[in-house]
Amino acid sequence: MSYSVEIKKLDLAFGAVKVLQELDLNIHEGEFLVLLGSSGCGKSTLLNCIAGLLEVTDGQIHIKGQNVTWAEPSERGIGMVFQSYALYPQMTVRGNLSFGLKNAKLPKAEIEERVARAAGILQIEALLDRKPGALSGGQRQRVAIGRALVRDVDVFLFDEPLSNLDAKLRVDLRVELKRLHNQLQNTMIYVTHDQVEAMTLADRIAVMKGGAIMQLGSPDEIYNRPRNLYVADFIGSPSMNFLEGQFADGSFRIDDMAMPMTGYEYVEGQPSNRAAVIGIRPEHVVTGELVGNAPLQYTVDVDLVEPMGSDTLIYAKLGQHGFRIRMDGQAIVKAGEALAIGIDPARASLFDKASENRI
């Protein structure tokens, strides 16, 4: 399988501040890759580097096998969609769509044809002669996508394209984007801080922190087998329960409890004894009748109950440790009650306390 975008040992520094450090990333042809991270993690910076809007300090960027590290943005075969839509306010939608094509001095007929096609795909034909000021947020973002679309390029870059939209519209457009990707089969690189967008859209997710990629993998891998504490904590809502203890002889020990890690897939072989952290997702805790089937069974004291309709969030105490549990929306639990829970060590994550990496 050939790579669409290859990033090799990319460095970017503003003066003494290193924003990206020795970053490597290969993106497959037709892949939907999401760069995920909190603000300041370098995800947008990386995207701008790929686009050629920021000049890298060192390293290389290849697109479709060509070294484009020093090429102009327009020469890289990319299209880009921005958070603020960045539509040219004084031009009509048609003008916005055709601006890049005119700069490339394409024949008029071809420009019209491409604009018509993009407008067709995005269903914005009726808006072509309006100015951006007269459009709604969702329409604007469609036009912004259209502007990338008309360029007929292989790599699409999205810089938090849905962040400025309200929640409902965001969901709609997310679905549309996914459909668009299925239809076009282009390579898409998508920056977001929203893990739901990341999980739903991505073929692979790159979780970033401090200018480096913490983990690169499919949404399933990222969710189920986070490579380190940061990723484990960042992904999932409500976030994972972490309990600190000792790993010894195939068991995780906390206080006077021992959890034999039966069925847990270690990263490599049988790890040695050490201080460790176990991570258990609230939604992986079972209650009610299912407890009986669980390899490990405990009783917790319920502190607080948050019914959320579709499900219910329980804040409880496992020993002295705070513990969150996600239950079915129908569950009837009251604060102050004791609750029996079951945990499957195979679905838990175990981390080295010192290195914070998955064991």
Added chain:
Amino acid sequence: MTVASDPPVQTVRKPNRMFKNKMAKIASIPMILTALCVFVGGTLWTVLHSFTGSRMLPKRDWVGLAQYERLWDSDRWIISVKNLALYGFFSLTFTLVVAFCLAACLDRKIRFENTFRTIFLYPFALSFVVTGLAWQWILNPQFGFQSVVRGWGWESFNFDPLNNPETVMFGLLIAGLWQGTGLIMCIMLAGLRGIDEDIWKAARVDGIGTVKTYVQVIIPMMRPVFITSLVLIASGIIKLYDLVVAQTNGGPGISSEVPAKYVINYMFQAQNLGQGFAASTMMLVSVVIILIPWAYLEFGGKKNG
């Protein structure tokens, strides 16, 4: 560029730094030339000649610090510097305060806003040559404001700022504010218009009074506005010349002299370029001392990206 499915352009070599941003550099040539040749070059030329005994024409006969010694020995220069400090302090304070208050008044969705704004702004369009004269008349005790008030029956009313060395700078201030506040007010008004209305709602909900909101919330948010205003006002103060010439010509005596007038008089009237240059160097040095740290923080500190 590629807009079709043709492959991206291969550029392996890192381009020379010199040619990076080539067009921006070419387009900036007029600015660079102006900055280097006129402002830096002209300034160096001025500073250089302040160490000479140049009279009518610039010459290179070095006299060391003699011009500076004479400068600081001169009553007129000392008075000029003091006057500028006095005028500068009050002009800066009053312009900012008056302009802000007027802008705040106009921002309260009043009727006739356009009319008021135009009234406050129009003096900026008129040249000082005669407006100085108009103010000179208005402030003249015999047929100006004082005589009018006395005519109303307040016989002991005294208002004669221009003929009293103690108050003459305030007489100038009256005219200076008249001319300069309009523009600053417009800038402030624009700044106020840029403030999110939600801030006001929030302040109201929090029960913060109007004045307190202005002082504690709005003004800190208008930092860039105040900076632009400050540059405009301060550069005007330093260059204060036309108004003084038109209104008092430095009088009574030398009590309303200002540094720019000293510079210009000594360069052209006394035909002692060296002395004029020494004085303008002193002005420049003080500007630079104030400005460089600020400019560095304001413009130089930020990194792109």
Added chain:
Amino acid sequence: MADLNANAGVVPQGPKPKKRLSRGNIFLYGTLIVVSLYYLLPLYVMMVTSLKGMPEIRMGNVFGPPLEITYQPWVKAWSEACTGINCDGLSRGFWNSVWILVPSLVLSISIASVNGYALANWKFKGSETFFTVLIIGAFIPYQTMLYPLVIMLRESGDGITWLVSWMNPILEALGMEPFGRIRLMGSLSGLVIVHSIFGMPILTLLFRNYFASVPEELFKAARVDGAGFWTIYFKIMLPMALPIFVVAIILQVTGIWNDFLFGVIYTKPNIYPMTVQLNNIVNSVQGVKEYNVNMAATLLTGLVPLVIYFASGKLFVRGIAAGAVKG
């Protein structure tokens, strides 16, 4: 802020109260009207003085309305006042002023807007330093720059003469007139350059701030769309910059139209601007001072900037809002 203080404690009100004649509003309008009087007073004095005859002016009381209205001072200021041997008043210089204003305006604003654009969007190493120097330049009394500029203009005029001299044999061979000595001193081009130089600091600051306030993503989008330095400037930035252009035009019209010193130093009598006549009418050292003519002349000279102020109206505030507010 006294007025605001006064009502703040009584009625805690938001900034945009409904129009009603509350005590606070009476106070607000009262203050504005009183302040307006202060701003209008000199204009009033100038107007009434310009409509009085000299004997009436000698009698005193500058505030009194003219007992006998005469338009003679206006006629005299416009078309009769002597400035040297030419007794045709300000009318002589009016078109010269227009002739100086237009190219100076175009050049200075073009340069400053491109500068501001480059500084905001295409920073390069050293660009901020040059800008800082430029801003410091705004604080230099321009009179001290007179002689260095004279020398620079003289030398660059000679430099250009030398640069184009190689073409002369070709031109002669083609039967065309060769280039003579090119002078920047004593010509309109020199004056236009000088106006551009001294307008540059403040204008560049305004344009830089304005263009910096344009969302960066817009600029990025244009670059992805293959637009270069000039395409972005002309196609994206310029169409958005009308308000700041209005501000720049107002500042420059005021500055250039009221300029006297540069106009007279860097040109010749046949293209002297109107302000030279104004100065001659107003500043005659010896002889009788005709105050009514002086006032009429000032008002006449100020007419062009005033008209532009009135015409631009709200655009001015909008432009300032964009140019000065966002740093």
Added chain:
Amino acid sequence: MNFRTKLLAATAIVSASAASAVELEVTHWWTSGGEAAAVSKFADAWNATGNTWVDGAIAGSGGTARPIIISRILGGDPMAATQLNHGRQAEELIEAGLLLDLTDVAEAGGWRDIVNPSSLLDSCTLDGRIYCVPVNIHSAQWLWLSHDAYEKAGVAVPSDWNEFVASAPALEKAGVTPLAMGQQGWQQNLAFGAITIAVAGLDAWREVTVNKNADVARGPEYTAVFEAVASARELARESNVQDWNQATNMVITGTAGAQLMGDWAQGEFSVAQQVEGEDYSCLPGLGLNPILDTGGDAFYFPVNDDPEITAAQKELAALLISPEVQVSFNLAKGSLPVRGDIDMAAANGCMQKGLGILADGGVLPSGDQSLSADTQTQIEDLMAQFWSSDMPASEAQAKYADIIARAD
């Protein structure tokens, strides 16, 4: 001016035009009504020779016009002729070779013999060469008295400065400001100069002003001068006008008794239709010493590389000093002619008095001719300070002597 000529003027390219009539651009600062009428005598005479006078009038002598004139000369594109105060002001321009040598014109015209007083020509001369044409004489040492004011006070119009000082209390009692004084350094300096000559006499004056003898400036003669000026300051306490002609107006309306001002003040009296001897009196030399300075105006001709213009410049130089032009110009200007050999019968009473003094040789070089502009400005600053404050006479004298000691 039509569009095309404007375009030509506007473009930087100057093509050598070969017109038969030469256009000469002349810069001067005579812009008021009477002055303009005088300049037009020059212009008419020049245009009558078939050439063209291009008028470059810029109001405001010292501060305004001078930098413009010098910039133009420095910039390599000078005007053909320019007014400058004669004396030391142009020295440096001459040394830099920027001004045209008029010696041949002067010799041909016999200027040495006709210019009276000869000091006028001396101040145009550097190293034996002549560089300027003096065109008129103005003197500063005049006391102008209001008959109206003295009538109000019920005392006789004084005939000299001492009588004037003695009459001051009577004027004050009648509510009249004894001395009108514009609050500007040059006017106060002018008054100081006039009082110096009247009080200290010619010898002390020459020792200080020409020989820069600071000891004399510290000496008793000058102590008397400064005390006299200090008392004049008291007499002018109530006068708070700025411009000299506002001060003159106080004399005209009788709100002030007298003013110390140059001979140009009589223009104001004429405009107000006052008659010398009936409504006002003039006392040259303050009625004490019949001596007048010989300030005035002169024309200089910047060097030009076009021989045609150079020839025309010399022609103009000869024209300015020719008898007919001198008469018509000076009558219009209200100044005295530089030639002793012409008939000024048309001049009024005050001018005749001045002419009489000149004819008797009662002249001294103007301060312009012996003190540099730099020293002059410093003295003006001192006078401005002195007149507007309560500075003791002794302190002012000490400062004055310091300036003289430093003078070059």
